[in-house]
Amino acid sequence: MPALTLENIEVIYDKVFLATKGVSLEIGEGEMVALLGSNGAGKSTTLKSISGLLGPERGLVTRGDIRFGDQSILNLGAPERVALGLVHVLEGRRVFGHLTPDENLIAAYRGRNLGRFHELREQVYAYFPRLKERIKSKSGYLSGGEQQMLAIGRALMTEPKLIMLDEPSLGLSPLLVQEIFGIISEINAREKLSVLLVEQNAAATLDIVSRAYLIEQGQVVMSGSAEVLKANPDVQDFYLGGADHVDYHAVKHYRRRKRWLA
Known part of the structure; x- marks a missing residue:
């Protein structure tokens, strides 16, 4: 049984703007899947429709169904979806800057079992030892990479079955992206945790999903599979830096369009 299924999801903002048009996707248990696309393509809206965070932005799912396991979750609020094991790490990290990393983790824990909390x-500190080194610092003073680690670690404190990551590479150096993507892969493999990864950095993403x-x-x-998408010439040209590395400054006109928009 798939961990998550979207069936023809349509999202409208302010009862006027159609943001997604029949989005369908499926994630298996323990699978790591990417949702790729350019800025404004509908990636973050799709995640918010899954996590139940459309309301504050005046968005609404007007068509289709979202199933987590064998249960439809469309009528559940965001806290109820978290309780089921569905967690969303928002774009921009959104850590509590006035709290220490430890206090951020305490704030995220939903249970009352002190022993389980310590486990x-x-x-989290085993996956992100850098956070333990900065345990007494205010989170607002952490680097961008450390804040992203904390955002992921905070999500792990909810004991999720599926974690959704929105642009975890945003604003980070290539070395930090490589480090964080490596840790995400390790968490996926060790914890058998399903991962939905939303990214514009297609090259790095297709290497791990x-x-x-x-x-x-x-x-x-x-x-399709990561290998199929990497081999597609349109994906190479528009998302992976170009298959043939054509110097477009040397040509007068370049009229090629994405085949799926033709």
Whole structure:
């Protein structure tokens, strides 16, 4: 049984703007899947429709169904979805800057079992030892990479079955991206945790996921294994820096369009 299934999801903002147009995707238990696309393509909206965070932005799922395991979750609020094991790490990290890393982890823990809390906290520090080194610092003074580590660690404190990561590479150096993506892969493998990774950095993402969906203008236009997408000439040209490395400054006109938009 898939961990998560989206069936023809349509999202409208302010009862006017159609943001996604029949998005369907599926994530298996323990699978790591990417949702790729350019800025404004509908990636973050899709995640918020899953986590139940559309309301504050005046968005609404008007069509389709979202199933987590064998249960439809469309009528559940965001806290109820977290309780089921579905957690969303928002773009921009959103850590509590006035709290220490330890206090951020305490704030995220939903249970009352002190022993289990210590187990989860040590697990987070094992994956992100840099956070333990900065345990007494205010989180607002951490580097961007450390804040991203804390955001992921805080999500792990909810004991999720599926974690959704929105642009974890945003604003980070290539070396930090490589480090964080490596830790995400390790968590996926060790904890058998399903991962939905939303990214514009297609090159780094396709190296760690098993499958990917490509979304453009609110629609899924392509899906398949990471190897299939990496081999696609349009994906190479528009998302991976170009298959043939053509110098477009040397040509007068370049009219090629993405085939799926033709």
